[in-house]
Amino acid sequence: MNETALTYRRFKQGDHRYDDLTDLIFKAGKSGKCPTYLHRTPPCQGACPSGHDVRGWMNIIRGIEKPAAGQSWQEAAFWKIAEASPFPALMGRTCPALCETKCNRNDVDDHVGINSIEHYVGDWALAKGLKFPKPAKETGKKVAVVGGGPAGLSCAYQLRKRGHTTVVFEANAQLGGMLRYGLSAHRCPRDLVDAEIGRLLEMGIEVRANTRVGKDVTLEALETEFDAIFWGIGAWSGNPVPVPGWDKAANCVDGLAYLRAYNEGRLQYLTGRTLIIGGGNTAMDCAGVSRRLGQVKGKIDPKLLPERVVAGEVEHPETPVSARGAADVWIVYRRPFAAAPADQHEKDAVIDEGVEIHESLAPVEVILGADGRAKAFKVIKADWSTGKMVTIPGSEFEIECDLIVAATGQSSIFTGIEALDNGKGLVTADGFYQVAGKPGHFVGGDAIYPDLLTTAVGHGWKAAEGIDKYVRSLDMDKRAKVDAHRFDMEKDLSERGQAPTAYDHVPTRATDAAAFAIHNYADRSDVEVISSSQMFVGHFPMTPRFVRTVNKIGADCVGDRRTRLNALTEEQVLAEAKRCMSCGLCLECDNCVIYCPQKAVFRVAKEKRTPGRYVETDYDKCIGCHICKDVCPTGYIHMGLGK
Ligand SMILES: Cc1cc2nc3c(=O)[nH]c(=O)nc-3n(C[C@H](O)[C@H](O)[C@H](O)COP(=O)(O)OP(=O)(O)OC[C@H]3O[C@@H](n4cnc5c(N)ncnc54)[C@H](O)[C@@H]3O)c2cc1C
Ligand code: SF4
Ligand code: SF4
Known part of the structure; x- marks a missing residue:
C-alpha cells in the first residue's frame, strides 16, 4: 500500500488555478454545457480476459443494485459472475x-480484492447447491465441443444457455483439462473441479469421454x-529443452506428463x-509437486524410476509419507528469477516450500552416464545486465541430477x-474465434496461444x-473494442418494466420527455x-x-x-x-445533489431508480458550473449537453 497516497488532493498546496471561482462558475454558465451521464468500462473489467462485469458484482454486494425478490446478495452476485464464467470457486x-x-x-x-470476492461467492454457491x-x-441445433478443458466447458455452458444441443468430446477419462491434469491440487482442489464441472453438466450437456x-x-x-464444431484441444505437448543429449536420456521428461503422473497418483x-x-x-x-512427492528412503528399484512412471510404463505402489524424505529440488532458469513470468505468490510459495532457485543459467547440454541416463545438466552463467542474455565464457559447469523436467512451453497435438495446424503447433483464429478459412469450425483457449484459465x-x-450466430445463419457482428460482459442500461430498465418504447421515426428535436430515449x-x-485521472x-x-x-505450508511438505x-x-x-469505486458508473454518493449550487441535480423517484439512473438534472436550473462533474467520484458525469 502506498502510504503517501493518503494525502491525495486534486490541487496541490499553492495551486491558484481556482482562486477566482466567480469567473469559473458563472462565466462557464454561459457555455451552455450541462451534465450528461456517461457510462464507461472500468479497467478491472477491461483487463479480465473473461470480461467479468466486476463493477456489477461489487454494486450488488454493496447494495446499489438490489437482488431480485427473495434473493440474497450472495446469490445475486453469483448470477452476475456466472454470466461470464461457470467456475468462480x-x-x-x-x-x-x-x-x-x-x-x-x-x-x-x-486494488480491490476482486479475486478473493470471486473465491467467496464461488464457494458460497457450491455450499448452497445453486444449479x-x-x-x-431447445433450438434443435447441434454443436460438438472438442476438448473438455476450461475453453471447451465455457463454450459448452454458453451454448447450452442459448438452447443448443451440446456434446463434449474428451480424450481423457475425466473432464477438466489442465484444471485436473495440470494445475496441482494444492492450488486447484479436485473436489471443486468435480463440483463446478458437475453443476454445468446438469444443464443437459452430453459427454463422450475417452474419445x-x-x-x-x-x-x-x-x-x-x-x-458447428468448437476446438478447445489445449496445448498438451511440452517443448523439450533444445540442447544436445535431451532426446537421448529417458530421465529428461516433459513437465506436463510429469504433472499428469502426479495428479493421477501414479508417481x-x-x-x-x-x-x-x-x-x-x-x-x-x-x-x-516435487517437494510434495519427496524422495524415497532406502534402496531404489530401477524398474520403478520416476521417468518410467512419467512415460506410463509402470506405476508406483502407494508409498506412505514415512517412507519418503525431503526431495532435493532445483529450479534452473536462464533469466534472473525476479523476471520469471510465474505469479509472484507462486514464486514465493516454492521458495517457502524449500525449492532451490538457480537463476541466470543457460542450458548447454545433458551429460549422459554409462547407463544412458542423464547424470548432469551442463549450464553456462548468463549476464542480463544489458537486458539481453550474454553468456560468460568459461563459466560452464555441470549440475548433478537424477531427473530433469522441462517446463519450457507447449504446443497442441494434431494427430488425425x-x-x-497453422504450422506453428497451434490454431489460427479470426476475429470471431472461427478457425481461419474453416467456416463452422471455432476455436479457443491454449490451442490459439497457451495462456490462462480466464483467457x-x-x-x-x-x-x-x-x-450461435453461425448456426442461426445470422451475420456475425464485429466484436466490440472493449470486449466484455458490459452493464446494459436498456436491458436493466427492461427487467424493471421501464424499457424505452420503440422509436416512432417522427423527427423530434431537443426532447427531454419522449419515452423512446x-x-x-x-x-x-x-x-x-475509464482511468483514475478521469475520476x-x-x-x-x-x-x-x-x-x-495463506496457509504457510513450509519446507516440511512431503505428502501435504x-x-x-x-x-x-x-x-x-x-x-x-x-x-470498489464503481469507476465509470454512478455510485449513489449524493455528492452532485449536495454540491450543486443551483439545486439543479435531484434524485430520481425511488420506484424509478436503476443503476446509473439515480440522479437527474433540471436543465432549466443548471448554469453549467461543472461542480457536479468535479465532485463525481466515478467520472460518470460529463459536461456534454448543450453547445
Ligand atoms: C501446470 C500448469 C499450471 C497452470 N497454472 C495456471 C494458473 O495458475 N492460472 C491460470 O490462469 N492458468 C494456469 N495454467 C494455464 C491453464 O491451465 C490453461 O491456459 C487452460 O487450461 C487452457 O484451457 P483449454 O481448455 O484451452 O485447454 P486444456 O485445459 O489443456 O484442455 C484441453 C482439453 O482438450 C482435450 N483434448 C485435446 N485434444 C483432443 C482431441 N483431439 N479430442 C478430444 N479431446 C481432446 C484434452 O484432453 C483436454 O481435456 C496452467 C497451465 C499448466 C500446464
Ligand atoms: S477471472 Fe481473473 S481477471 Fe477475471 S475477474 Fe476473476 S480474478 Fe479477475
Ligand atoms: S475500483 Fe474501479 S477498477 Fe477497481 S474493482 Fe472497482 S470498478 Fe473495478
Whole structure:
C-alpha cells in the first residue's frame, strides 16, 4: 500500500488555478454545457480476459443494485459472475487476477480484492447447491465441443444457455483439462473441479469421454453430425529443452506428463536431485509437486524410476509419507528469477516450500552416464545486465541430477486433425474465434496461444456467441473494442418494466420527455475504459484491503495436499466490495445533489431508480458550473449537453 497516497488532493498546496471561482462558475454558465451521464468500462473489467462485469458484482454486494425478490446478495452476485464464467470457486483460487493489476483503486491505496470476492461467492454457491437452469427452449441445433478443458466447458455452458444441443468430446477419462491434469491440487482442489464441472453438466450437456477426435472419431464424422464444431484441444505437448543429449536420456521428461503422473497418483516419489527447467506457472507447479512427492528412503528399484512412471510404463505402489524424505529440488532458469513470468505468490510459495532457485543459467547440454541416463545438466552463467542474455565464457559447469523436467512451453497435438495446424503447433483464429478459412469450425483457449484459465473461459464465451450466430445463419457482428460482459442500461430498465418504447421515426428535436430515449445518457462502454485521472478519487478515504490468509505450508511438505488460500469471511467481503469505486458508473454518493449550487441535480423517484439512473438534472436550473462533474467520484458525469 502506498502510504503517501493518503494525502491525495486534486490541487496541490499553492495551486491558484481556482482562486477566482466567480469567473469559473458563472462565466462557464454561459457555455451552455450541462451534465450528461456517461457510462464507461472500468479497467478491472477491461483487463479480465473473461470480461467479468466486476463493477456489477461489487454494486450488488454493496447494495446499489438490489437482488431480485427473495434473493440474497450472495446469490445475486453469483448470477452476475456466472454470466461470464461457470467456475468462480476455481478462478477465485487460481487466476492471477489481471483485473486487480489494472484496478483504479491502486492509484488511491491498493486494488480491490476482486479475486478473493470471486473465491467467496464461488464457494458460497457450491455450499448452497445453486444449479444452472436448463434452457427454456431447445433450438434443435447441434454443436460438438472438442476438448473438455476450461475453453471447451465455457463454450459448452454458453451454448447450452442459448438452447443448443451440446456434446463434449474428451480424450481423457475425466473432464477438466489442465484444471485436473495440470494445475496441482494444492492450488486447484479436485473436489471443486468435480463440483463446478458437475453443476454445468446438469444443464443437459452430453459427454463422450475417452474419445479422441482424430483417432476414435474423425473430423469429417463430426462435420456430418453437427451444425458447428468448437476446438478447445489445449496445448498438451511440452517443448523439450533444445540442447544436445535431451532426446537421448529417458530421465529428461516433459513437465506436463510429469504433472499428469502426479495428479493421477501414479508417481509417488522421486529418487534423487530433480531439476525443473523454466520460470512459468508450469515450472512452479512442477517444483511444488516435487517437494510434495519427496524422495524415497532406502534402496531404489530401477524398474520403478520416476521417468518410467512419467512415460506410463509402470506405476508406483502407494508409498506412505514415512517412507519418503525431503526431495532435493532445483529450479534452473536462464533469466534472473525476479523476471520469471510465474505469479509472484507462486514464486514465493516454492521458495517457502524449500525449492532451490538457480537463476541466470543457460542450458548447454545433458551429460549422459554409462547407463544412458542423464547424470548432469551442463549450464553456462548468463549476464542480463544489458537486458539481453550474454553468456560468460568459461563459466560452464555441470549440475548433478537424477531427473530433469522441462517446463519450457507447449504446443497442441494434431494427430488425425492436421488440417487445423497453422504450422506453428497451434490454431489460427479470426476475429470471431472461427478457425481461419474453416467456416463452422471455432476455436479457443491454449490451442490459439497457451495462456490462462480466464483467457480460455473468455474465448469459450466469444466463440459460443459466434457459433450461435453461425448456426442461426445470422451475420456475425464485429466484436466490440472493449470486449466484455458490459452493464446494459436498456436491458436493466427492461427487467424493471421501464424499457424505452420503440422509436416512432417522427423527427423530434431537443426532447427531454419522449419515452423512446434514455435521456442524457451515453454509453461508451464498448469503446472506452475509464482511468483514475478521469475520476475524483480524492473522495475515497484510505482503507486497507482485506487480504486472504495463506496457509504457510513450509519446507516440511512431503505428502501435504492442503490448499494455500483461505476464503474471506462474509463481513470482510461486504467491506471489501465497498472499497470498489464503481469507476465509470454512478455510485449513489449524493455528492452532485449536495454540491450543486443551483439545486439543479435531484434524485430520481425511488420506484424509478436503476443503476446509473439515480440522479437527474433540471436543465432549466443548471448554469453549467461543472461542480457536479468535479465532485463525481466515478467520472460518470460529463459536461456534454448543450453547445
Ligand atoms: C501446470 C500448469 C499450471 C497452470 N497454472 C495456471 C494458473 O495458475 N492460472 C491460470 O490462469 N492458468 C494456469 N495454467 C494455464 C491453464 O491451465 C490453461 O491456459 C487452460 O487450461 C487452457 O484451457 P483449454 O481448455 O484451452 O485447454 P486444456 O485445459 O489443456 O484442455 C484441453 C482439453 O482438450 C482435450 N483434448 C485435446 N485434444 C483432443 C482431441 N483431439 N479430442 C478430444 N479431446 C481432446 C484434452 O484432453 C483436454 O481435456 C496452467 C497451465 C499448466 C500446464
Ligand atoms: S477471472 Fe481473473 S481477471 Fe477475471 S475477474 Fe476473476 S480474478 Fe479477475
Ligand atoms: S475500483 Fe472497482 S470498478 Fe474501479 S477498477 Fe477497481 S474493482 Fe473495478
